[in-house]
Amino acid sequence: MQEKLPALVAVAPMEGVMDATTRDLITRQGGWDFCVTEFLRVTTGRQPARVFHRICPELRQNAQTPTGIPVHLQLLGSDPQSLADNACMGVKAGAQVIDLNYGCPAKIVNRHLGGASMLRYPDRLYDATHAVAQALKTLDTPVTAKMRLGYDDTELTLDNARALNAAGISQLVVHARTRAQGYKPPAHWEWVARIEEVVDVPVFANGDIWTVNDYQRCVQVSGVQDVMLGRSSMTNPWLAKQIKQHLAGKEVEQVDFKRMLGFLLEWLKLDALVYEEIVRVMRVKQWLVMFRLRWGEEAQIVFDACKRLTNERDLINNLESYIQHTVS
Ligand SMILES: Cc1cc2nc3c(=O)[nH]c(=O)nc-3n(C[C@H](O)[C@H](O)[C@H](O)COP(=O)(O)O)c2cc1C
Known part of the structure; x- marks a missing residue:
């Protein structure tokens, strides 16, 4: 067999x-x-x-x-x-x-x-x-x-x-x-x-x-x-x-939206080595658009807060503030 x-x-x-x-x-x-x-x-x-x-x-x-x-x-x-x-x-x-x-x-x-x-x-x-x-x-x-x-x-x-x-x-x-x-x-x-x-x-x-x-x-x-x-x-x-x-029949680890945002912040740090700020800001917005497909309402709130931002510092502040102050 x-x-x-x-x-x-x-x-x-x-x-x-x-x-x-x-x-x-x-x-x-x-x-x-x-x-x-x-x-x-x-x-x-x-x-x-x-x-x-x-x-x-x-x-x-x-x-x-x-x-x-x-x-x-x-x-x-x-x-x-x-x-x-x-x-x-x-x-x-x-x-x-x-x-x-x-x-x-x-x-x-x-x-x-x-x-x-x-x-x-x-x-x-x-x-x-x-x-x-x-x-x-x-x-x-x-x-x-x-x-x-x-x-x-x-x-x-x-x-x-x-x-x-x-x-x-x-x-x-x-x-x-x-x-x-x-x-x-x-x-x-x-x-x-x-x-x-x-x-x-x-x-x-x-x-x-x-x-x-x-x-x-x-x-x-x-x-x-x-x-x-x-x-x-x-x-x-x-x-x-x-x-x-x-x-494997093991317990499946849980993932939430805050962890996803933490991942995005990590990605921004890595991307800083490759792209200029304007490209990084545009790419973060692409991620946020995609997040809505999986994370619904929570992602929509973050997207709405970020969609008009043009500089990276503001974007990071928004993502960090969501992670720190929102109760899951
Ligand atoms: C933004 C975007 C870019 C894509 N670029 C490619 C590509 O370069 N080559 C390819 O074969 N498929 C490409 N695809 C299709 C994906 O590989 C995949 O087949 C499609 O998204 C369906 O899978 P999913 O529902 O898991 O996203 C792209 C899809 C998206 C959304």
Whole structure:
């Protein structure tokens, strides 16, 4: 009998938010198995090493976060040759796994046949992925993929999954919504089960897993135990650890909003080494917007108090005051 492998929990790629600092701080909390970078868009030509290092500084450190969690490099494109060339350049720059983005809903990207728009053409999806897989074979490097269920609808979902499988991917993450569904809940985890039946590589479920309870429901519906967490990795960086505690039959540690704000203050200190104040202020507001999805009313109060602030000191004072003076 085959032994059951432990469940994996990954940090999702999130362009504009999930940078190296954020990956570092989130993975330090424990429970995470790997991360995927924000996408690097490739069109024509080969990108130099510095471009790969900008999007993924961890490539200089064995493609791992400071606590040793692997970071996979994500590429977005449609042209088989330039994807294959840049995948090889990425490996030369230090990447150990190349991930392909077939889910991005951005109009500008889709207009040029990148991201989710590839899901309209299973044959092109195959060609692009196969070119990368073949090129990386000689470098002994796996290629993985992340897909949505489709562009407008689910007509081609299974054809796309089969195409990726046949092209030589070694793992598939399914964001269980079409492009047309955007980020609107619910995620359709039942499709993960259908996809899992037609491919022979590990499948990860992704979309709307905010709590341990959601994880349990997702496992029941999708039949897969491996998951990738996007917005919830930022609104509860302890969720991977909580899921592992639950799976091990241990008591699940409790997390509250004040702890989350403390985490954000810690992140600001780290980010001060990377970004100017104006960028840091903008990014804190992005976090606060996301917090509302998980922490509701409490997050709304903090967001309202901070949304018009333009300097970092005021933001910090507000967050600290909420932590010190609000009774949970
Ligand atoms: C701000 C933002 C940026 C994203 N950037 C990427 C990206 O660069 N590559 C990618 O494959 N998916 C990207 N995604 C999609 C997420 O990886 C994930 O599939 C989606 O958020 C659903 O998972 P969640 O409900 O756990 O957040 C992004 C999502 C958000 C909200």
